[in-house]
Structures are given as structure tokens and as C-alpha cells.
Amino acid sequence: MASDRKVHVFQEVAKHNKNEDCWVVIAGKVYDLTPFMDDHPGGGEVLLAATAKDATNDFEDVGHSDSARDMMEKYYIGEIDPSTIPLNKISIPAQGGQNNPAKTSDFAIKILQFLVPLFILGLAFAVRNYTKKE
Numbered sequence: 001m002a003s004d005r006k007v008h009v010f011q012e013v014a015k016h017n018k019n020e021d022c023w024v025v026i027a028g029k030v031y032d033l034t035p036f037m038d039d040h041p042g043g044g045e046v047l048l049a050a051t052a053k054d055a056t057n058d059f060e061d062v063g064h065s066d067s068a069r070d071m072m073e074k075y076y077i078g079e080i081d082p083s084t085i086p087l088n089k090i091s092i093p094a095q096g097g098q099n100n101p102a103k104t105s106d107f108a109i110k111i112l113q114f115l116v117p118l119f120i121l122g123l124a125f126a127v128r129n130y131t132k133k134e
């Protein structure tokens with residue numbers, strides 16, 4: 001429905017939160033996924049859970065394929081007026097891989113989980129060596 005470039009108000013979009021009437025907001029665009037509920041490979045439940053909020057992060061976190069992205073056009077029904085989205089419903093899209101602070105701190109935690117036991121082991125050996133010589 002590319003001709004129907006309507007600008008929707010969030011409060012109206014949020015009302016379409018049922019199995020037989022399901023709209024989601026992804027990256028500023030509104031999709032009517034009602035006909036897709038039974039066919040969505042991830043299930044209808046997750047689509048319902050993605051209603052009444054900005055579902056951009058939910059959609060991106062799954063790592064949808066290019067063919068999934070191509071399918072979206074079929075369900076496109078317009079844009080969302082961004083100023084109508086309540087602050088607590090906005091999702092900030094992940095910006096470019098490692099520069100994303102969340103991902104960077106994840107990475108730091110993984111490195112620490114590896115280094116800390118190594119450090120303790122090294123310390124244990126050092127203490128053992130030291131006490132042997134005494």
C-alpha cells in the first residue's frame with residue numbers, strides 16, 4: 001500500500017494490539033501485520049508483544065534477514081508522527097556495531113570474565129612459589 005503514506009498518531013496505532021488487528025511501529029514506519037500473524041516464522045505472539053510501542057529494537061535484535069526486510073513493504077501503511085510516541089516507548093536504534101556503548105560494555109565484561117580467573121590463578125602460583133622458598 002505504498003500510495004497510502006498516512007502519518008499516524010501513536011495513540012491510534014497502539015489500539016491495534018489484537019490478533020485480528022495488529023499494527024507495529026518499526027523505524028518510524030507503521031505496518032499492519034494482521035494478515036501475517038499466522039505466517040510469521042517467529043509466531044504471532046511476538047508480533048502482538050511488539051504492539052503499542054516502538055518495536056525497532058525488538059525487530060533488529062532478532063537479526064531479520066534481507067528477505068524479511070523485503071516483505072515489510074507489503075504491510076506498510078504509513079509513517080508514525082515521532083512526537084506522539086511516549087518517551088518510555090521509544091527505542092533507540094543500535095548505532096554501528098562496536099561503537100554502541102551497550103555492546104562495548106558487554107565486550108568488556110566478557111574480557112574481564114576471562115582475565116579475572118587467570119589473574120587469580122597467577123596470584124596463587126606466585127604465592128605458592130614465594131612460600132616454597134621461605
Ligand code: HEM
Nearest residue numbers: 024031041042046050055058059062063064065068071072
Ligand atoms: C514487518 C514486520 C516483520 C516481518 C516482515 C518479519 C518477518 C520474519 C521472517 C521472514 C522471519 C524468518 C527469519 C528471517 O528471514 O529473518 C522472521 C523471524 C522472526 N521474527 Fe519477524 N518479522 C517482522 C516483525 C517482527 C517483530 C516486530 C518481531 C518482534 C520481536 C519479530 C520477531 C521474530 C522472531 C523471534 C523470529 C524467529 C527467529 C528464529 O526463530 O530464528 N519479527 N520474521
